């Protein structure tokens with residue numbers, strides 16, 4: 136039997152190919168053959184059309200007299216749409232500074248995948264979970280490769296292994312072996328007492344702020360609290376952030392915060408801007424040097440919990456802080472994390488550890504003052520689990536607090552601190568929907584827009600913690616909610632982050648009643664690498680009255 140000709144819809148039949156259908160069993164076999172030949176990511180999306188009639192049976196295709204048209208999920212192959220932009224600056228003015236709002240507008244205009252060229256750098260933005268899932272997966276299609284078009288390019292540091300280096304670097308493999316055990320579920324449990332102690336350390340300051348009756352910047356104090364905790368857990372250092380109301384932030388924290396503000400600026404202005412020997416690009420390098428210096432000092436001064444080498448899992452449970460862990464942990468071959476990786480990996484863990492959780496805690500305070508009924512529900516839950524002034528939150532207790540869990544999920548859905556992780560196409564391909572992608576294209580699964588995609592989330596802008604009890608949300612697409620990303624390059628610290636906020640929040644809600652200052656909506660800081668509130672002012676009052684236990688929890 137003669138081979139049959141196939142071509143992609145949207146392309147000339149001359150670019151098609153011929154397939155011998157004889158050895159094929161069914162249409163799925165044909166889909167695989169063609170997907171393989173044309174680099175189509177999802178073979179099952181291929182459809183066949185003969186003389187304008189859809190064909191789903193291999194036998195019918197055997198009779199085709201002319202080239203069979205092949206569609207991808209019902210579409211012709213197409214280029215990813217997007218704004219054409221202006222010469223040189225591209226769509227810069229169309230996207231910045233309100234990049235979340237403007238990207239929303241671009242998604243609404245162009246659909247779930249669009250591209251934008253900004254200052255000579257093209258990125259592709261996706262808000263469809265199916266596309267996000269493919270992009271997040273380290274595979275032959277995509278990988279985290281920090282090329283010049285990648286948003287983290289100005290911070291690229293191969294020695295760090297994680298976050299700011301590419302998956303293809305040997306450092307990623309080695310750091311990715313050492314760091315996860317120290318931040319796994321078992322290991323983070325042993326940091327719960329430190330987290331409780333950090334929360335208590337902040338009380339005298341929050342008490343004083345409350346007694347003054349003045350409003351205070353909620354985010355700034357959450358930054359002090361979360362970075363102080365990371366100081367202890369990662370660096371083994373007391374940052375003295377709660378020695379007084381006006382205690383300054385440590386040099387490391389200031390340096391890291393400035394680094395992230397500068398990176399946002401430098402990365403959004405294109406590669407050329409990052410090479411300038413003056414201004415923001417130069418300052419970024421200077422500030423990175425200050426951060427590195429502070430970390431070197433911390434490594435030198437770090438107190439060890441012992442001197443013996445320990446296998447990874449043991450070290451994770453016995454170390455007094457992350458530096459101590461890195462110094463003592465050995466892998467199966469008895470090897471330590473190489474020195475050249477240690478310092479850079481500590482910078483990343485410390486930086487990623489507080490910049491994210493401080494933003495999340497900021498948004499959680501925002502939620503308390505904006506949704507008083509939720510604050511009341513959280514307090515009720517604490518009463519019901521038997522919380523008292525002396526309670527230390529334990530990981531087990533956290534498991535019994537579904538109201539808090541739903542609240543945090545809903546706030547992360549709407550205000551997740553991380554929003555633009557980048558991945559790089561490893562070869563030319565055709566994505567679901569028929570979109571062409573070329574090797575080297577940098578794609579961004581846009582977390583904020585996935586989390587608020589109206590095709591997935593009912594009333595996405597509505598704050599509704601109870602949506603997490605619905606079947607619809609329980610059965611959501613795997614990548615519809617990805618606050619910590621997914622795949623091999625997902626967040627290593629998510630267990631730590633969630634335990635930390637679940638330890639802090641009960642203490643803060645139990646001790647204080649939280650009120651909003653002013654009528655204005657809290658806004659995100661458009662000039663920062665992460666989504667953090669900038670104008671969040673709150674007032675606190677020490678609680679002296681508590682509700683009774685819920686009737687069904689009374690013993």
Ligand code: HEM
Nearest residue numbers: 297298487488491492495553556619620624626627628632
């Ligand atoms: C609310 C808190 C947090 C959020 C929302 C968050 C989110 C994320 C996201 C989205 C990524 C992927 C980045 C990318 O693909 O470019 C990531 C990576 C990472 N996170 Fe987190 N994170 C949080 C807290 C933490 C904490 C507390 C730590 C450490 C103590 C941490 C350590 C890391 C590291 C090391 C990576 C890089 C993993 C790799 O490159 O393989 N994160 N995080």
